[in-house]
Amino acid sequence: MLKRIPWEGIQRPAYKEYNGVNVKDGEQEGIFIKKIDEDVISSFTTDKLFGIDKKLVEEVRKDYNTGFYIKISSRKEIKKPLVFDYIANSQNDLLLDYNVIEVEPYSKITVVFDYNSGEKGFKNGITRLIAGEGSSVNIVKIQRLGDGFSDFDNCLVEVEKDAAVSWSNVVIGAQVSAFDVSVYLEGESGSFTAKSVFLGVDSQVYDMSYRVYHHAPKTTSSVDLKGALKGSAKATFIGNIDIKKGAKKAKAEENETVLLLDKTVRSIAIPALYCAEEDVQANHSASAGQIDENKLYYVMSRGFSLEEARLLMVQAVLNPVIDLIPYDPIREIILRGHIGRRIIK
Template sequence: MGNMIKLKGALNPLPTLTWNFLKLNQVDVDWDIDLNRRGDMIIQNIPRGVSVKMNGGILDNVSGAAGSLTTELMEKEKVETLGIRVEAGVCAEVPLKLNYVLGEGDGMLRRQEIVAYEGSEVTVAMDYTAGRTESGFFGIQTKLLAKKGSIIRLIKTNLLGDKYLHFEDIAGIAEDGARIELIEMELGGGKNYIGTGIELSGAKSSFVGNVGYLCRGQKIMDMNYLVRHTGRKSESSFKLRGAMRDSSIKNFRGTIDFRRGAKGAKGDEQEESILLSRDVRNKTLPIILCDEEDVEGTHGANIGRLSEDVLFYMGSRGIEKSEVEALMTKAKLDSVRRLISDQVTQGRIQQFMEEALDHA
């Protein structure tokens, strides 16, 4: 037993409230966590023009969608911030890798910041790994500041164990002409609480999000994504694709918030989810908040079973229903996996998916 702490409060609060019976306004947590600070962080491939050092936190004013509880916890536990700075005009040629390697019973909190100065470009790949059946706790907060004309590409791969409790708080700001890209593979973990909030404050700033998820077993995946448009002609595109199996639970909240003054802004959010068990529970709440006339906001969702046509077509070629389900799940996730350029990460995801689906 290490250092037991209590985490009590609200995670993933909605930016606007709705009916309480939906139980989507926030997640009330009351957790006793063994914060033994075990687990490793391995930094690989620091590109030229990129600096990485501890105690580099400067983005106190950047907040996301996970709620204030995560920041309060980080401060209470005095978690040091890993500061990543990309010099102006630098185009980092290789992804900076942050590998978080955890084992049975580990409990770790991490905090990091990425600041891309004017005209720079960087890819940061965060891998969270534990053994498939292991339990533990991993909470992490990542803040992003994309200065004028810069690009931050954040890749997150969650391959934590089936009994891991995991929360994630990603908060970012994009200034004029800057872009934040997020590629996220949410495959592991037992209880996952993911909050991502991006503010497009700069003119012609943009956000592109692609999230693939797999919910299986008893897994809980609670997601709160918020894109706030305050900059003129800012644009956002968010796609969520995945599959639910067994008796898993998924709550997805996705908000596009057009603030007054964001003239010419465009936001789009799409969800494609396949449901592969009678016992799954899927809640989806796609919100558009619009305080500006001159915007275009769209939402779309397709959620449900595999179509009879697909099952019939595959069946007529001798493929059994369970195989079809595995194939279609892989196809959904592959559409996000392929966006990751790093072959090693792709391979690890592939292996995790195959093992997960074999054990389904």
């Protein structure tokens, strides 16, 4: 992945402290939160492969300047979403966040990470999730950083028996943005579902990767990525499904749909399917195309301008996923602010 990133235009600020995170609804019963430290990191060492690149992962492990350990007690249903609001305030922020989420058996929680504002800076992070037996976990990651940011996100998801993980990435900011979500389905009947969206405009570069490893029988995974590109934006999607020996009756699917708003954009899909077991079901698909001219004309005939009609078409693709964001203030900002400004300008 590093070879596809335009590193010549990326500058990392000198190391400095970061104190721009707000935690909302963290006082609910069953939630334990503390700032990340070396003891936590040492307790959760792993030899599993994950991340955009080893160098970026090691950078966060060595130089992290913020992050949390979040533990959910067993058999607790957390009613309100737990929200981590990472705010970039200065003109050249450095954000290196390391977050570990441990959900004990038969608990249920939604966690939202919102990376926002700031004109220029560098963000690199690790998010590690351990979903215990029978748990239900919903993770939402929203990247709406300023146009001068470089953003990298390295994620490791471990799913135990009968656990269900839902994961969403909403990517609409930064000049360069890359994420990798590596998922290990380790317990029988564990499941992972990803529904993510992106919007690239001008010369933004996005690189997005999901890697799902089925290790146990009857595990299921579904990855659905939808996006739109405008101007000279470029997006690459890598989707790997790897069904290991012994993962009988595993089911996996992977889909990408991209709306091309200009002829100068580039959309690249690199799907891969590896299978060492016979009794499984797996498929993947990728499609990219321009707006249907007949539909565009129909919308304009109802009194909308060209840009307004294009916006409606983009919203039709992205909104079904954005509507799933379980935190109303952020959802409204994205729907009414970020997307509209980027399409109509």
